[in-house]
Structure formats: C-alpha cells, structure tokens
Amino acid sequence: MDLKLLTTLRAQNPIVLNIANFVTVADVANGLNALGASPIMSAEVQEADAMVQIAGTVCINLGTLTELQINQMRVVGKLANQAGKPVVLDPVAVGAIPYRYRVARDLLASLHVDVIRGNAGEIAALAGLDWQAKGIDAGAGHGDLVHIAQTCAQRFDCCVILSGPTDVITDGTRIAQVHNGTPLFQQHVGSGDLLSSLVAAFLATGNDNFEAAQTACLVLAASGELVAQQLTASRPASFAVALIDKLSLVTPAEIETMMKIE
Numbered sequence: 710m711d712l713k714l715l716t717t718l719r720a721q722n723p724i725v726l727n728i729a730n731f732v733t734v735a736d737v738a739n740g741l742n743a744l745g746a747s748p749i750m751s752a753e754v755q756e757a758d759a760m761v762q763i764a765g766t767v768c769i770n771l772g773t774l775t776e777l778q779i780n781q782m783r784v785v786g787k788l789a790n791q792a793g794k795p796v797v798l799d800p801v802a803v804g805a806i807p808y809r810y811r812v813a814r815d816l817l818a819s820l821h822v823d824v825i826r827g828n829a830g831e832i833a834a835l836a837g838l839d840w841q842a843k844g845i846d847a848g849a850g851h852g853d854l855v856h857i858a859q860t861c862a863q864r865f866d867c868c869v870i871l872s873g874p875t876d877v878i879t880d881g882t883r884i885a886q887v888h889n890g891t892p893l894f895q896q897h898v899g900s901g902d903l904l905s906s907l908v909a910a911f912l913a914t915g916n917d918n919f920e921a922a923q924t925a926c927l928v929l930a931a932s933g934e935l936v937a938q939q940l941t942a943s944r945p946a947s948f949a950v951a952l953i954d955k956l957s958l959v960t961p962a963e964i965e966t967m968m969k970i971e
C-alpha cells in the first residue's frame with residue numbers, strides 16, 4: 710500500500726475508459742472525477758481503438774451486459790492488452806447467473822485481465838469454489854476468503870480483490886487485507902462498481918498492480934468510514950452524496966491516521 714499514489718493520481722488525472730453498467734454509470738463517473746481521475750464511458754465498438762489510445766486504463770463491468778456489449782468488451786480488452794494498458798474486470802453476478810459466468814470465462818480466456826474485483830460470491834464462482842451468491846450481492850457462503858481470492862488469482866494469473874466488510878487483495882502470492890469501511894457501502898448499490906473503476910484509476914499510476922489495488926481499496930474504504938462518522942442521518946442516499954464529496958477532499962495524511970491494513 711502506498712498513499713503517495715493518491716497524490717500521483719491527482720497530479721496525473723488519468724483517463725479511465727469504462728464499459729459501465731446502466732444502473733451506476735453516473736455514480737462511477739462522478740466518483741472517478743471526484744477522486745482526481747478523468748472518466749470516459751463508451752458503448753460503441755466503432756470507437757474502441759480511439760478510446761483505448763486516449764485512455765490510461767480500462768475498466769470492464771459486466772453489470773448490464775448485452776451481446777453487442779460483450780463483443781465491445783472483447784475488442785476493447787484486446788486493444789488494451791496490445792497497447793499495454795491495464796484492464797480491470799468487474800464480474801457482476803457471475804456467482805448467480807450461469808450465462809454471466811460463461812461470458813466472464815470467455816473474456817478471461819481471450820484477454821489478459823490485470824485485476825479482477827468482485828464480492829465473495831463472484832470471486833468464489835470464478836475460483837471454482839462453493840458459495841451461495843445472491844444476485845449482485847455476495848450472498849451467504851462459508852469459506853476462507855483468503856484461500857478463495859488466492860485460488861482465483863492463481864487460476865487467471867492476475868491480481869484479485871475480494872471485497873466486503875474486509876477487502877482481501879492478492880496477486881496469488883502476496884496477501885493484504887483492508888479492514889476499514891462502513892456497512893453503509895452495502896446499502897448503496899454500486900459501491901463495488903465504483904471500487905473497480907477506482908482500482909483502474911490507481912493502476913494508471915504505473916505502480917505494481919498489487920500495491921495499486923490495495924491503495925484503491927484503502928482510499929475508498931477509509932473515505933466511507935470517515936463520512937459515516939460525520940453523517941447526522943446514516944442513510945444510503947446521503948452517504949452516497951457525502952462519499953463523492955469526501956473522495957475529492959480526502960488526504961493521504963488523514964487516511965494514514967485511521968488505516969487498518971494487514
């Protein structure tokens with residue numbers, strides 16, 4: 710974890726290309742912008758080449774996929790691989806919907822993904838391990854989250870973030886856990902989508918993927934925790950608004966005093 714990456718990111722203002730879902734697209738764009746990145750969303754394969762050229766990194770979110778979009782994801786992912794631009798995959802609901810699982814496996818077979826970010830239900834499915842996922846949510850399962858994340862990372866030769874009350878980050882060998890956060894994240898749909906795109910923003914700093922992924926998890930979880938401490942009414946909508954404000958204000962020094970990372 711390296712909080713200097715937050716300062717680097719803000720100085721760099723990297724363009725993050727998102728194939729987003731239509732539920733949370735505006736939250737993701739505003740969250741990226743608030744943090745200090747420059748979001749761009751695209752749904753058209755004809756512009757894939759130009760988009761990848763201007764982008765620093767790419768985030769592919771399976772949230773509301775269509776056949777047309779899956780083709781765009783494959784083209785954008787391959788172009789990003791060729792150009793050496795890091796790719797993040799958010800495998801929304803692959804633990805609950807077999808079609809999505811097959812799409813994710815096909816994408817992972819045809820392109821290299823640098824970071825997969827999902828909840829326990831999604832990462833367990835990709836790891837080939839048993840879990841009871843529920844729609845877009847992690848659902849109910851039992852298992853060693855570190856083992857699940859590591860199995861997934863080794864299977865796809867990439868970095869994995871298994872998010873939840875504790876975020877587990879691993880490159881298959883190294884392991885970090887971020888204990889910061891607030892249950893309010895779960896009450897606002899799209900917290901995970903935002904995390905995936907913030908990971909892409911941190912990857913643009915050119916740092917080691919494992920370090921960048923950890924730093925992204927810490928910055929979001931700590932920002933949410935700070936907001937939760939200050940809210941008079943702990944409600945999901947006020948949390949979401951205050952979180953975007955906090956992402957624009959939070960400093961490395963502030964996070965350093967409260968980080969719970971191992």
Ligand SMILES: Nc1ncnc2c1ncn2[C@@H]1O[C@H](COP(=O)(O)OP(=O)(O)OP(=O)(O)O)[C@@H](O)[C@H]1O
Nearest residue numbers: 828845872873874890891892894898899900901902
């Ligand atoms: N109970 C909790 N306590 C603290 N932090 C949490 C909790 N649940 C989730 N988080 C945080 O919320 C963020 C999103 O993670 P989560 O696992 O909920 O994603 P997700 O299930 O993909 O969400 P969504 O589908 O709504 O986008 C992470 O930063 C994580 O640390």
Ligand SMILES: Cc1ncsc1CCO
Nearest residue numbers: 730732772773801845899
């Ligand atoms: C609710 C929902 N449905 C598909 S994507 C999405 C947003 C969370 O990823």
Ligand SMILES: [Mg+2]
Nearest residue numbers: 801845901902
């Ligand atoms: Mg999600």
